[in-house]
Amino acid sequence: MLEQLDFSKGDGLIPAIIQDDKTTQVLMLGYMSKESLEQTLADKKVTFFSRSKQRLWTKGETSGNFLLLKSIKIDCDKDTLLIRVDPVGPVCHTGSDTCFDEPNIDSNFLRHLQKVIQDRKENPSEQSYTSKLFQRGINKVAQKVGEEAVELVIEAKDDNKDLFLNEAADLMYHYLVLLTAKGYQLEEVVDILKERHK
Numbered sequence: 001m002l003e004q005l006d007f008s009k010g011d012g013l014i015p016a017i018i019q020d021d022k023t024t025q026v027l028m029l030g031y032m033s034k035e036s037l038e039q040t041l042a043d044k045k046v047t048f049f050s051r052s053k054q055r056l057w058t059k060g061e062t063s064g065n066f067l068l069l070k071s072i073k074i075d076c077d078k079d080t081l082l083i084r085v086d087p088v089g090p091v092c093h094t095g096s097d098t099c100f101d102e103p104n105i106d107s108n109f110l111r112h113l114q115k116v117i118q119d120r121k122e123n124p125s126e127q128s129y130t131s132k133l134f135q136r137g138i139n140k141v142a143q144k145v146g147e148e149a150v151e152l153v154i155e156a157k158d159d160n161k162d163l164f165l166n167e168a169a170d171l172m173y174h175y176l177v178l179l180t181a182k183g184y185q186l187e188e189v190v191d192i193l194k195e196r197h198k
Contacts, residue, residue, distance in 0.1 A: 021070040028099035065089035
């Protein structure tokens with residue numbers, strides 16, 4: 001990898017865009033030298049070259065909020081890196097999730113969950129609750145959505161956050177099972193919401 005990169009354009013440094021591997025949120029931008037990239041590859045913790053301190057700097061070396069390396073990609077000009085990480089704690093020194101003061105939310109998880117549900121439909125397992133739901137047929141799946149919706153409404157009348165959120169999660173899960181059973185994707189529902197939003 002080192003041989004492919006062009007460090008000459010930036011006087012020995014190249015920009016490194018740091019992205020959360022799970023959420024795909026951009027977390028920060030840093031600069032790397034050959035040495036900091038070598039250390040990153042060796043330790044599996046992202047190390048930058050600090051332009052202000054003029055030395056190698058491992059993110060989290062004082063705070064403990066390390067950036068655990070997941071993957072590295074090189075851009076088409078061979079002078080920028082996209083580094084995907086698993087962040088340990090907030091990334092910014094201000095305490096924010098990102099250096100751009102944006103929340104780091106896993107908005108892709110619902111898509112991931114629907115893929116898992118689709119896999120349980122296509123590759124049934126006796127141990128899988130989801131597979132058992134599919135085996136019982138569309139009427140049972142639809143009935144479960146109705147039951148979970150009623151349970152959520154009941155919890156909405158009380159003031160127990162944990163019970164309410166758990167029922168909301170149950171409804172969301174069974175709703176995704178119903179979508180999958182009908183052969184639809186969550187993105188199709190999102191498209192309708194986007195159209196209505198106009």
